[in-house]
Amino acid sequence: MNTQTITRSDDPVTRPEPTRGGRTFSPAVDIIERNDELTLLADMPGVRAEDIDIRYERGLLSIYGRVKPRYAEDVAFLLEEYGVADFSRSFQVGEGIDASKIGAEVRQGVLTLRLPKTEATRTRKIRVRPA
Amino acid sequence: MFVTHRFSFDPFRELRGALEHAFNDVARVTGLPALTRAESFPALNVWERDEKLFVEAELPGLTLDDIDLTVTGRELTLKGRRKAAGDEKIAFHRRERGTGEFSRFVTLPFDVEADAVEALLRDGVLTIVLPKAERSRTRKIEVKTSA
Numbered sequence: 001m002n003t004q005t006i007t008r009s010d011d012p013v014t015r016p017e018p019t020r021g022g023r024t025f026s027p028a029v030d031i032i033e034r035n036d037e038l039t040l041l042a043d044m045p046g047v048r049a050e051d052i053d054i055r056y057e058r059g060l061l062s063i064y065g066r067v068k069p070r071y072a073e074d075v076a077f078l079l080e081e082y083g084v085a086d087f088s089r090s091f092q093v094g095e096g097i098d099a100s101k102i103g104a105e106v107r108q109g110v111l112t113l114r115l116p117k118t119e120a121t122r123t124r125k126i127r128v129r130p131a
Numbered sequence: 132m133f134v135t136h137r138f139s140f141d142p143f144r145e146l147r148g149a150l151e152h153a154f155n156d157v158a159r160v161t162g163l164p165a166l167t168r169a170e171s172f173p174a175l176n177v178w179e180r181d182e183k184l185f186v187e188a189e190l191p192g193l194t195l196d197d198i199d200l201t202v203t204g205r206e207l208t209l210k211g212r213r214k215a216a217g218d219e220k221i222a223f224h225r226r227e228r229g230t231g232e233f234s235r236f237v238t239l240p241f242d243v244e245a246d247a248v249e250a251l252l253r254d255g256v257l258t259i260v261l262p263k264a265e266r267s268r269t270r271k272i273e274v275k276t277s278a
Contacts, residue, residue, distance in 0.1 A: 028227040030216045041216055043228055045189035045255035070256075072180070078240065081174035082189065109191035109255015 024088040027065070027111075031091075036122055038097070038115040044087045045109035046070065052106060054113065056099050062090040063111065096121030172233045173209070173257075179240075182268055184261040186237060191255035192228075198252070200259065202245045207261070210234040241267040 027042040040061075044052075047065035055062045065087040096118050103114040173188040190198065192213060199210040215230040242264035249260045 028229070030226050030228045031224040032216060033222045033224055038224075041228060043189075043191040043255070045191045048254055071176075071178070075178050075180070077176060077178050078184075079175055079177035082176060106254075108193060108252075109189070 022085060023083075024064075024086045025083070026089050027063075027087045029089070036117055038093070038117070040091075040111075040113040040115065042087070042089070042111040042113070043109065044106070044111050046084065047087060047106060047109060047111070049106045052104065052111060054102070054104055056093070056097065056102060056115075059093055059095055059097075060090060061093045061113075061115070062088075063113070064088045065111070171235060172229060173235065175235065175237065177237070182263045184239060184241070184243065184263065186259040186261065188235075188257045188259075189255060190252070190257050193252070193255070193257075195250070195252050198250070198257065200248075200250055202239075202243060202248055202261070205239045205242060207237040207239055207259070208234065209237070209257075209259075243267075 027044050029043075030041040032039045032041075042063060042065075044065040044067075046067040051066040051068075053062075053064040053066075067084055067086050070084060093115065097115045098118045101116045103116075105112050173190055176187045178185050186207065186209075188209065190211065190213075193211060197211050197213065199208075201208045201210075210233070212232045213228075213230050216228065239261065243261040244264050247262045251258045251260075
């Protein structure tokens, strides 16, 4: 088994502070590991491709999605169960991601990030031949 | 599985809303995954404007084919299903995005023109527009002053 892990960078001291003011929401994610790549799916409703900023630097993966305000300023909610704000989340990804081949697409408010592993970190199946 | 929840416009709405907000804020600050929050799916925002009721839900990853909307009298039903990201054999490092079937029931505050209800799904945000029925509209009554 590959021992590569992804941990969420949650330490408020070391976490980089955003330059934009206001609160952001942490999107729900699925992270799937396959032999040759990691796939990250993030729920970011209201976000389009041009509104997404993805950075990968020294093992830190940061995703940021800008959400355009969609309510009139004087809106009076009869029911308000959720807020609308930008999405932001960072992950400490183990070494071994080929940054030049990271692929991203957004469809129906879901960001799909493909993080291909470098050759060295892929699991190799070693065939054992009988003597 | 998602939590199924019935909601109607009741006098305890504001109190419950405040409690849910407080809880959600705690969940957000502590970074608890979405499904541990005590809320039903999907969350709804409802407002009224220009004789229309707007019901909005965030349904990322769904298409209109995955959503079933019905209006019966004063009740709006929103049902749907979100598929899992992959089959069960996949190794998930994190699995926070909810899957499965969901349903929400909303008791509308007034009669609507059921035939004129429209739904729009864009970038994972569903907006349902329900025009107020003619008989429920506010009429401006002119008061004449006697000369």
